[in-house]
Amino acid sequence: MNVRRLAAVDMYGTVGARWRRRIVVAEFIVGAVGGVGPGLWIMLSSRSLGWQVSGAWLVGMGVNYLLLAGHAVSLSRPGALNTELAGVDVRAELRYYGLAQLWLAIPLAVALLALLQLRRPPRRVEPGTVPRERHD
Numbered sequence: 001m002n003v004r005r006l007a008a009v010d011m012y013g014t015v016g017a018r019w020r021r022r023i024v025v026a027e028f029i030v031g032a033v034g035g036v037g038p039g040l041w042i043m044l045s046s047r048s049l050g051w052q053v054s055g056a057w058l059v060g061m062g063v064n065y066l067l068l069a070g071h072a073v074s075l076s077r078p079g080a081l082n083t084e085l086a087g088v089d090v091r092a093e094l095r096y097y098g099l100a101q102l103w104l105a106i107p108l109a110v111a112l113l114a115l116l117q118l119r120r121p122p123r124r125v126e127p128g129t130v131p132r133e134r135h136d
Contacts, residue, residue, distance in 0.1 A: 001100045003114040007071035008084040009093045010101075016081075025076060028069035031104075035062020060107020067114040068104075 011024045039058030046052055075081045103109045 001097075001103065001110075001113060003067060003110055003117055004071045004075075004084065005088075005093065006097045006100060006110075007068050008075055008081055009088075009090060009097045011072060011075060011081060012085055012090055014091070014094065021076065021081065025069070025072045028065050028072045031065030032062050032069050035059060035065055037062075057107050060111075061104060063108055064104050064106075064110035067111045071114070 007024075007028070011021045013020045035058045039055045039060075039062055042055030042058065043052050044055075046055065075084060103113075
């Protein structure tokens with residue numbers, strides 16, 4: 001799963017409406033703040049192991065959203081989203097990433113993937129070719 005592509009496809013949706021882009025960026029930011037903030041508060045203020053684990057889970061989900069928010073903000077620059085999705089079958093990607101979003105519920109899973117992907121060099125796409133993502 002390509003985390004940047006997940007953010008791009010979610011922001012674009014089926015028609016690329018500008019309002020959708022803004023809502024998705026806001027969703028990712030609220031997910032980050034709404035997970036990390038309350039999660040830390042629960043972890044640090046509770047004495048029960050169950051509540052501390054719940055708080056840690058919220059923090060982990062919030063960190064997942066934090067990395068998505070970073071990608072969404074960078075994709076909000078003029079032309080960045082269209083460049084990211086050039087040559088991509090967005091409808092097929094929407095089907096794949098719709099299910100792949102379940103990874104957000106696993107604390108730090110998406111964040112770790114995003115950090116690993118930051119270390120990879122960007123893929124070069126020759127003009128006239130269609131980039132294909134592997135979904136294994």
